Amino acid sequence: MTYLAKPKLHHPSLVKNQAGYTRRDYEGKISTLCAGCGHDSISASIIQACWELDIQPHRVAKLSGIGCSSKTPDYFLGNSHGFNTVHGRMPSVLTGANLANRELLYLGVSGDGDSASIGLGQFAHCIRRGVNMVYIVENNGVYGLTKGQFSATASKGSKSKRGVLNPDEPVDLVGMALLLKATFVARAFSGDKKQLVPLIKAAIQNPGPSFIDIISPCVAFNNHEGSTKSYDYVREHNSAVNRLDIIEGRDEITADYAPGEVINITQHDGSVLRMRKLAPDYDPTDRIKAMNYVQERAAEGEIVTGLLYLAPEAADLHQYLNTVDTPLNQLGASELCPGTAHLEAINASLR
Amino acid sequence: MTPSITSVNDFVVKFANVNGSGSASANELFARSILRMGVPVSPRNIFPSNIQGLPTWYEVRVNEKGYQGRRGGVDLMVAMNPQTWDADVKEIETGGYLFYDNSKELPPHKFRPDITVIGMPLTNICNATYTDPRQRQLFKNIIYIGALSALLELDPAAIEQLFTEQYKGKEALLASNVKALHLGRDYALANLPCPLGIRLQPADNVGNKIFTDGNSAAALGAVYGGASVCAWYPITPSSSLAEAFMSYCKKLRAEPTTGKHRYAIVQGEDELASIGIAIGAGWNGARSFTATSGPGISLMTEFIGLAYFAEIPVVLINVQRGGPSTGMPTRTQQSDVLACAYASHGDTKHVLLFPEDPTECFEFSGAAFDLAERLQTPIFVMTDLDIGMNTRLCRPFKWDETKAYDRGKVMTYERLEEGADFGRYLDVEGDGIPYRTYPGTHPTKGGYFTRGTTKDRYARYTEAGPDYIDNMQRLLQKFETAKSLVPQPVVHTTSPSAQIGVIYYGSTSPAMQEALDVLTAQGLAVNAIRIRAYPFAQTVNDFVNAHTSVFVIEQNRDAQLKTLLVTDAKLDPAKLISLLHYDGTPITARFIVDRITQQARTVVPLKKAS
Incomplete structure (x- = not known):
């Protein structure tokens, strides 16, 4: 349907959020992806999360690399600046953009080829640097645009559409994000929007590097039997540790840690996450245990989803670098140029 | 016997050291103290990709006229590295000088008959004075600087002044360095043939320059x-x-x-x-x-x-x-x-x-x-x-404080509000440069998608040939615009009637300036143009057209700038003669003069400069 222009007309009865925008204001161009692609569900979830959080669309910078997933920023938040960079290098461009203006919300959208294969280094380093961003990997285990080659997240022994078995061990991006101390780590399934939208909202509200690995089946090249990233496989093996809901407001709520019960976690911006525990002994504030749990379940063939880790203390790169509060791109010559008196002193010291 | 080189304020001293031995700061002290006498120097570090233990050299050209290029050849070798001894001794000019540590005796075949050899028992002096091995090493460097101050008539007050500036608030270090300096200086005055034929003399050629x-x-x-x-x-x-x-x-x-x-x-x-x-x-x-x-x-x-x-x-x-x-x-x-x-x-x-x-x-x-x-x-x-x-x-640094930064063509919130037609890749003024918006500028206008793929003037994805060509041609127009914005070439005219021209750029400059003086003195009129940017200004074409032959001097093998001159400035390759120096050492005036004089005979009939 990509040849159809998207109608610009907004129905007058569309509900506006507190920022004065309707849901349509968060949409982008019509997707050019295949019908049924998991990535489109993720775009829809991003739209919903931003709308529900009353985010001004133009205060979001959306950056991506190359691949099907990296095309998606064109399909949401049409009034935001977007940057489709080079393959596997979105994290560095996002880092630079973030350094230039700390006031925008940075949304990095990438794929498994983009982040786990060609861009594994940049993925790791932007997390260990503590860049304040939401980093989403739309993970389908396959190269779609080049027609079905394995990516680095494909499970060992999984079968390609052409019948080839993958000989390599997969890269576990969630494991790496935990290891490198992302301040928020989650895994979700694109087919479960109810789980995904609150996770995206929580990630947006979290300072520092927030990472969400979203298993997002490729209907064209990786949705067959023998794949571990197909809709059927993920539904059968999905093991959610918790379900989230977001409660606005800053009232202190006492956490209730009874197994299987609902607990409330106050986020760094004051909003409250209501989390329903599904795995009774899973504590998403314990990073080491989270790493063990995810690995143990993976060894059993389960795909652990939910909020896997939320850092009790979170800082970001700007704090580490002690940069000024004013965005660097707003500083002028009076703040940046030290002036001739200093230059004369420097000249004098070089004689 | 070969006569020793005699020269005041015009010679080359080279220090051969082992890297990681603390020699670098002592050698720089040597260069800076000469500057304090009003005599220009240009030092060069020649160092290995290593942290400790490999050979390293520090070459100081002393030149009252202020030539900053590497000269080539060595008048005084301060040979402190046994590893490179043979090569170092070989590099000394006939009639030159060798200063070395003679604490351990060396066989006669290790020396040359045509140079003056000055031995000083540096290690023995250090061992007798200091007990700490690190001090022995570090002060050995200062001691030889002290000896050189006597041999070359380098003003010890200038060195002490530098110590005072360097060790402000660290008086113990100041005193120990001054002590080491005089230890070396006193030994040299008492035991060595001070001064040498090459020596320093106060001058006034440094001025307000910075180092x-x-x-x-x-x-x-x-x-x-x-x-x-x-x-x-x-x-x-x-x-x-x-x-x-x-x-x-x-x-x-x-x-x-x-x-x-x-x-x-x-x-x-x-x-x-x-x-x-x-x-x-x-x-x-x-x-x-x-x-x-x-x-x-x-x-x-x-x-x-x-x-x-x-x-x-x-x-x-x-x-x-x-x-x-x-x-x-x-x-x-x-x-x-x-x-x-x-x-x-x-x-x-x-x-x-x-x-x-x-x-x-x-x-x-x-x-x-x-x-x-x-x-x-x-x-x-x-x-x-x-x-x-x-x-x-x-030259000292200068900055015009009154000049605002040129932030280029940025579409603001106000202009978007006024309804300006914003196309990210739209050439509004005909110079090939479009307007851009910073992310986050306006809630509904000015947002666009940046991509490495082809796009139209409004930043929309397209693979249509005409849109692609439109964009690529605008980028060429922009490059054309750059010509007048970049630093323009500098022309040096020796003689309006000179038939030979020289194109050079970057670090070749000091050697070239010196070479031009030498060539003029030899009677060969050569004009020169120093290219300061690419894309090239029309001045470069005018310069080449005004000469019969033009040497293009570069420090690479493949005549890379010449390639650009031919393909981009459309200059006739037959008129351009490459002079290439690419052994990794800085190009010298000697090299340029030799090559130009050799080849000038074949390209134009020699004519005395008027």
């Missing part, structure tokens, strides 16, 4: 030019540039009320990340740069193509070294000209600036940020190891 290296000058230029984001990856010979940026920022860029930083510096995990960070910051409206060398440029090329095609301002300072591959990491070359001019796959052309010395490193690095934002494209500052890592005597 600094290109890397710190370029870093300071970036501070003054308003760079607020720097991303870099350590690589010789550019690392000290980023480090100097760090230390200048620390002093000059703290917010007075909070002490917070008006800058962000990130050491990337590699050059890909470094240029990516710089491009991201440039896209988002901050002035950003990276400093690197050849191998870094190779890694960055995909990103450079993106910045060219998506039209993002960014500055790259390339401190060139010997290539290809790892090449000669600690030697100098001008061999990245083509790699930078055309960096990336596809059709690209980039703006290159060629500073001649640290002062121009400061100026061009400062100007690069205006150019990058005006032209919305990567700007390369092409320095090299010779300028970058060696201290030079050069």
